[in-house]
Amino acid sequence: MNTLIRLEIARTLRNKKFMFFSLLYPAGLFLAIAGSADPNDKVSGTNLTLTLYYTVAMASFGALTSVLVGNSERIAKEREQGWVRQLRLTTLPGRGYVIAKVASAAVVSLPSILIVFGLAATAKHVRLEAWQWLALTGSIWAGSMVFAALGVAIGYLVSGDAVRPVTMIIYFGLSILGGLWFPTTGYPEWLNDVVRWLPTHAYAAIGRAIEVGDAPAASDVAVMVGYLLLFTGGAAWLYRKDTLKA
Numbered sequence: 001m002n003t004l005i006r007l008e009i010a011r012t013l014r015n016k017k018f019m020f021f022s023l024l025y026p027a028g029l030f031l032a033i034a035g036s037a038d039p040n041d042k043v044s045g046t047n048l049t050l051t052l053y054y055t056v057a058m059a060s061f062g063a064l065t066s067v068l069v070g071n072s073e074r075i076a077k078e079r080e081q082g083w084v085r086q087l088r089l090t091t092l093p094g095r096g097y098v099i100a101k102v103a104s105a106a107v108v109s110l111p112s113i114l115i116v117f118g119l120a121a122t123a124k125h126v127r128l129e130a131w132q133w134l135a136l137t138g139s140i141w142a143g144s145m146v147f148a149a150l151g152v153a154i155g156y157l158v159s160g161d162a163v164r165p166v167t168m169i170i171y172f173g174l175s176i177l178g179g180l181w182f183p184t185t186g187y188p189e190w191l192n193d194v195v196r197w198l199p200t201h202a203y204a205a206i207g208r209a210i211e212v213g214d215a216p217a218a219s220d221v222a223v224m225v226g227y228l229l230l231f232t233g234g235a236a237w238l239y240r241k242d243t244l245k246a
Contacts, residue, residue: 022070022108026062027115030054033181034124038079045185047212053183055120056136056207061180062112064200067105068151068171074156075101076163102232105148106141113140128211143203143224147174149204149231150199156238174200199227 034054043053117133120126128136151167158166175181177191178200184192195201202223206216 011197022066023112023115024060026058026065026112027119029061030058030116030119031123032083033058034120043183046183046206046208051120051126052211053208055116055124055126056140057204058213059113059116059136059140060143060200060204060207060227061107061175062116063140063145064171064175064180064203066108066112067102067144067148068154070108071101071105071148072154072158072163072167075152076158076160078155080139101152101235102145102148105151106145109144109148110141113137129213132210132213136207136217139206139216140203143206146199146203146224146228146231149228149235152235153231153238156161156235156241174198176205177201179204197223199224 034051041050042048043050046053046185103130109178114137117137150170154170177195178184178198180200184201186196187195202220205220206224209216209220
């Protein structure tokens, strides 16, 4: 399994177009959205300025972009090209395959987070305590593993021709409804009752709690852990199911 993890990381780093898209797209959105924001304007219903809100939102969005889109499309292509068929000839368990994919995705997600934070600190003069920067980086990076596992599951659930549109629907749906593009405080009450159970909502909420110096809500942590178990288990099950069909 360690060999596969190293191989997956090397393959990810060699994909220059994907690296460019994953690193610069969220950073560009941060500058476009937060660049013109008044540093004193606050998001309704929170103690955060727009700049602080989008610092966490775009860092989370960047990590989501790196791990979800990349994993799903890459796995669908690997299935078509026969790479997965070769892995079936080994003793690699389903969980080993999922872990390898999640580990390779983590290599890309960390730089995307750091770039957004660097822009926030330099271009928008965001000032947080050292422990807050470290806690934000750690929580967003760790939380991205949830979506990396989701990407693996989508890659096995959907065929190569359909994987991109399906991934994009899930990707933008989770981003918009979860509050990564727009504050959810402006949503109708009934919609807020729904979106608080989405992984992206809990993902960003953990970061916003750290920004104001609070401990993340136990409910948000529980939502993330629950989805991690669900997506990881589902991805491993789909891998084994695909193996049995071969």
